[in-house]
Amino acid sequence: GNSVTQMEGPVTLSEEAFLTINCTYTATGYPSLFWYVQYPGEGLQLLLKATKADDKGSNKGFEATYRKETTSFHLEKGSVQVSDSAVYFCALNPRGSGNTGKLIFGQGTTLQVKP
Amino acid sequence: GAGVSQSPSNKVTEKGKDVELRCDPISGHTALYWYRQSLGQGLEFLIYFQGNSAPDKSGLPSDRFSAERTGGSVSTLTIQRTQQEDSAVYLCASSRDSYEQYFGPGTRLTVT
Numbered sequence: 001g002n003s004v005t006q007m008e009g010p011v012t013l014s015e016e017a018f019l020t021i022n023c024t025y026t027a028t029g030y031p032s033l034f035w036y037v038q039y040p041g042e043g044l045q046l047l048l049k050a051t052k053a054d055d056k057g058s059n060k061g062f063e064a065t066y067r068k069e070t071t072s073f074h075l076e077k078g079s080v081q082v083s084d085s086a087v088y089f090c091a092l093n094p095r096g097s098g099n100t101g102k103l104i105f106g107q108g109t110t111l112q113v114k115p
Numbered sequence: 116g117a118g119v120s121q122s123p124s125n126k127v128t129e130k131g132k133d134v135e136l137r138c139d140p141i142s143g144h145t146a147l148y149w150y151r152q153s154l155g156q157g158l159e160f161l162i163y164f165q166g167n168s169a170p171d172k173s174g175l176p177s178d179r180f181s182a183e184r185t186g187g188s189v190s191t192l193t194i195q196r197t198q199q200e201d202s203a204v205y206l207c208a209s210s211r212d213s214y215e216q217y218f219g220p221g222t223r224l225t226v227t
Binding site: 032036042043044045046049089091093095099100101102103104105106107108 | 119146148150157158160163165170171174206208210212213214215216217218219220221
């Protein structure tokens with residue numbers, strides 16, 4: 001079946017530190033991969049996406065590369081800010097014939113950035 | 116343009132009562148999804164609409180849960196005889212192509 005596993009949080013960093021949030025997946029076929037972010041009290045926002053192996057998604061200084069050989073899509077940012085404090089969700093869309101596009105999410109990783 | 120909207124933003128209800136949650140998708144988006152976000156279960160898919168049809172209802176947890184969509188637009192998720200375990204944030208998302216989904220702010224349901 002399809003599943004997503006994220007590193008457990010919470011992750012606490014100082015401002016300007018380097019961020020990595022690990023995400024690995026299990027899927028049949030060739031899924032699309034996403035990172036969503038949920039700021040306190042808000043809904044999910046799409047942060048970045050990748051549709052095929054070796055694609056790199058990027059947005060707002062965040063990056064993630066679709067690695068088929070390691071079935072991973074780790075999220076990175078070179079210098080985090082206090083405003084990046086949020087919950088980050090890795091997700092996959094299985095795609096393929098008959099697929100409805102429903103997203104399968106990891107459990108979420110809480111990031112807290114301290115000044 | 117306008118995003119996905121949901122109402123109410125918060126709902127407190129007594130155990131055993133019925134509730135209706137509403138989702139207004141982005142105009143022109145034919146695909147619509149309901150998800151549930153709870154502390155114990157994370158983010159779970161509930162149901163998928165393409166137009167007014169629901170070809171995938173596999174995530175609905177029991178027959179107390181139902182949903183409909185009319186005019187290819189607004190969707191209503193109904194929970195009958197609510198239970199405490201139904202307490203969660205219910206999220207709606209819409210999509211033009213069943214690929215990139217845009218989420219609403221959610222409805223926080225509390226069953227007392």
